[in-house]
Amino acid sequence: MLEFNWKPDKTFPIPLHLQIVGYIKEKISLNEWTIGTKLPSQRTLAELFEVNRSTIIAAMDELAAEGIVQGNSGGGTKIINNTWNLMNQNYNWNGYITSSNHQSNHMMIQQIDTAESDPNMIRMGSCEPAPELIPQDKIQGILKKLSVSSQPLGYEEPKGSPFLRKEICKYLKTIGIEVNPSSVLITSGALQGLQLISLGLLHANSIVYLEKPSYLYSLRIFQSFGMQLSGIPFESTGINIKKLSEKHNRKRGSILFTIPTFHNPTGTVMPVEKRKELIHFCEKEGLPIIEDDVYREIWFENPPPPPLKSFDNNGLVLYVGGISKNLSPGLRIGWVVGSEQVIARLADIKMQSDYGSSSLSQNVATELFASGLYQEHNDNLRKKVKVRRDTALTALNEHFKDIATWNIPTGGYFIWLKLNNPLSMHQLFAKALNRKVLVHPGYLYEFHSNQHIRISYSNATLTEISQGIRILSELVIEQL
Numbered sequence: 001m002l003e004f005n006w007k008p009d010k011t012f013p014i015p016l017h018l019q020i021v022g023y024i025k026e027k028i029s030l031n032e033w034t035i036g037t038k039l040p041s042q043r044t045l046a047e048l049f050e051v052n053r054s055t056i057i058a059a060m061d062e063l064a065a066e067g068i069v070q071g072n073s074g075g076g077t078k079i080i081n082n083t084w085n086l087m088n089q090n091y092n093w094n095g096y097i098t099s100s101n102h103q104s105n106h107m108m109i110q111q112i113d114t115a116e117s118d119p120n121m122i123r124m125g126s127c128e129p130a131p132e133l134i135p136q137d138k139i140q141g142i143l144k145k146l147s148v149s150s151q152p153l154g155y156e157e158p159k160g161s162p163f164l165r166k167e168i169c170k171y172l173k174t175i176g177i178e179v180n181p182s183s184v185l186i187t188s189g190a191l192q193g194l195q196l197i198s199l200g201l202l203h204a205n206s207i208v209y210l211e212k213p214s215y216l217y218s219l220r221i222f223q224s225f226g227m228q229l230s231g232i233p234f235e236s237t238g239i240n241i242k243k244l245s246e247k248h249n250r251k252r253g254s255i256l257f258t259i260p261t262f263h264n265p266t267g268t269v270m271p272v273e274k275r276k277e278l279i280h281f282c283e284k285e286g287l288p289i290i291e292d293d294v295y296r297e298i299w300f301e302n303p304p305p306p307p308l309k310s311f312d313n314n315g316l317v318l319y320v321g322g323i324s325k326n327l328s329p330g331l332r333i334g335w336v337v338g339s340e341q342v343i344a345r346l347a348d349i350k351m352q353s354d355y356g357s358s359s360l361s362q363n364v365a366t367e368l369f370a371s372g373l374y375q376e377h378n379d380n381l382r383k384k385v386k387v388r389r390d391t392a393l394t395a396l397n398e399h400f401k402d403i404a405t406w407n408i409p410t411g412g413y414f415i416w417l418k419l420n421n422p423l424s425m426h427q428l429f430a431k432a433l434n435r436k437v438l439v440h441p442g443y444l445y446e447f448h449s450n451q452h453i454r455i456s457y458s459n460a461t462l463t464e465i466s467q468g469i470r471i472l473s474e475l476v477i478e479q480l
């Protein structure tokens, strides 16, 4: 990941292109940018450094003349040499990095991950609950209680703590899923659940059908192992089942990934009748489903319909849930629910990867469920998140009325803003970052989209939400 948290200073007596040369050389000399690293395009560099393209060309010419970079006909410029490396004989890892199985994260996601840690940033990209939404005092109370208990912190069973799995089963019953603890696997967040499914159940040619747009497009966990993502058109009620049926080619090893409840990024909720229809279709076609349900508890007026899993009589649905969105992402507690055969397979892969999730986190989660604090906290959380959603909607009505349309979420953390006119999202993102506003360009969730922005109201303060949306509107209007 190349870091660009610096810009040349126009007030300095040193020409801008030489300042850029100096910055790039410094990155190379610190071994932050290694030989073989590809630099962004000239256009992107010009946007990142906020200079004219001619300044970038002059800087690249200078670096090329010193033998530090080399351009190629495909338009990429690579770092090919550095004197510091020659002196130190530092090993060039690039061949290993680029030939490993796992793909790098989206360049933009890497940039976002770095920007997230800027304390002055208005974080409207993140779907992490704000500190005030995390029940710190309750967790502290539990930690205190655990500190005097005699529970050993050894390895847990392959499927995870039996106490936690039992509590999760009780909770699942309240949302319509009746299973035994042997059908539940504790994972380190929902994301690990998805990763285990990709490693343990799919093969290099599997096709993963998914909504278009989808959160899954922003990850590389399936593509890294050769699986293909196949986007299915989306409508106001969720995935278009007719289109899914047209696209589904009955290839062995295919699977459907769906977020039917408070979909990321659109906030959509699939109505109950369609849930039944989808299950019926998948049963008929023998197409298994990964149901990602991590936003379920964050509803505002009415609870969402029961999960797809509750209508599944054949063990076709792998249900992925967790507490990261509604309680604490840092505890890294998630779960996968499926047939015992599948759960045993995933547990085996998990044992091979990490010997189980943190027992301390599992003990905390067990207490949260068993004491009733989980439900109590959710009731509280919903009220607070609704205020955030309303603040975002008020600001949108004030600033985006004439230039965009958007959904009114009934739960979850997202507003999927559709600009009336397409524009360069790269440019908008860079300008917003410069004004300390972090949002997610829609193309992270739907390749080539240049009309959508995902706004999250989970993390920024109320003042920041209003301010961030106002700044964003100014930048959009500037670009129209």
Ligand SMILES: Cc1ncc(COP(=O)(O)O)c(C=O)c1O
Residues within 6 Å of the ligand: 127, 188, 189, 190, 191, 192, 215, 259, 264, 292, 294, 322, 323, 324, 325, 329, 333, 334
């Ligand atoms: C739909 C969806 N699934 C899974 C995750 C990952 O959750 P966790 O932090 O529990 O791994 C996210 C987080 O952004 C998400 O939006």
